[in-house]
Amino acid sequence: MRFLGPRSISSLLKTALDVVYFGLFGLIIGLVLAALCLLSVPTLATEVVTRLNVSAPLGATAQAAMLLAFGISLGGYLVIMHWTRQVFGTLAEGDVxxxxxxxxxxxxxxxxxxxxxxxxxxxxxxxxxxxxxxxxxxxxxxxxxxxxxxxxxxxxxxxxxxxxxxxxxxxxx
The missing domain is CATH 1.20.58 (Methane Monooxygenase Hydroxylase; Chain G, domain 1)
Structure with missing residues (x-):
């Protein structure tokens, strides 16, 4: 099994990184939309917490802020994933x-x-x-x-x- 170049382990890892990258991108979009929903409809957070039967000590604004902070950290991982994809792209081309x-x-x-x-x-x-x-x-x-x-x-x-x-x-x- 080859480690570098086309049809190698590095090209397989590059493909896996592409899948994770776009999945992470979709998750970030979902988090931002959820935070916007919490900010625009504050009673939604209370209703969801009540229906799920969990305790939430935070209000809708604090929950939205925590979702956005989590989205920011995932954005950092997205950028790191982008750079990693570029490195593995060169490895998959055989240019170590x-x-x-x-x-x-x-x-x-x-x-x-x-x-x-x-x-x-x-x-x-x-x-x-x-x-x-x-x-x-x-x-x-x-x-x-x-x-x-x-x-x-x-x-x-x-x-x-x-x-x-x-x-x-x-x-x-």
């Missing part, structure tokens, strides 16, 4: 050390780090203003997230060095 992959991998690292920081801030704000409690965010989850961010930055440097070596090889007679 494409010069743009370095920049894309760096942006993926910044995006993952930014989403983690956004999660910390969102948790703080929800605990502070809505008096909701969550499990602590430190521990193994935080370590693996930040380790993943560092690995992406290291991969960016590996791709940068590979692109440099390829450029030098093209100049060799």
């Amino acid at each position: 050390f494409h010069p743009d992959n370095t920049r894309r991998l760096r942006w993926i690292g910044f995006g993952l780090g930014g989403l983690e920081i956004f999660g910390y801030v969102a948790r703080f704000l929800v605990v502070r203003f809505f008096d909701m409690q969550f499990e602590p965010v430190y521990g193994l989850r935080a370590v693996t997230t930040w380790f993943s961010v560092l690995v992406v930055f290291v991969l960016a440097e590996v791709f940068k060095e590979g692109a440099r070596l390829r450029r030098e090889a093209n100049l060799t007679i």
Whole structure:
């Protein structure tokens, strides 16, 4: 089984990333529409909560704000997914050390780090203003997230060095 080029594992992963990308895009549209419904018809939130027989300590505006914040974080994942699709697109074409992959991998690292920081801030704000409690965010989850961010930055440097070596090889007679 080939790992690079057309009809390889990387092209299969590119197809899977395309499906996830468009599914995530549809989910974001659904969240924005749900938030707009909650804002335009506040009694709808109360009716849905009553019919589902769940407790909702938040009003319609707070629920809409939380949906929009969740949509923003999913938007961050959508952008990261876009860059990842571009990287896998070059891998599926067989062009491993494409010069743009370095920049894309760096942006993926910044995006993952930014989403983690956004999660910390969102948790703080929800605990502070809505008096909701969550499990602590430190521990193994935080370590693996930040380790993943560092690995992406290291991969960016590996791709940068590979692109440099390829450029030098093209100049060799």
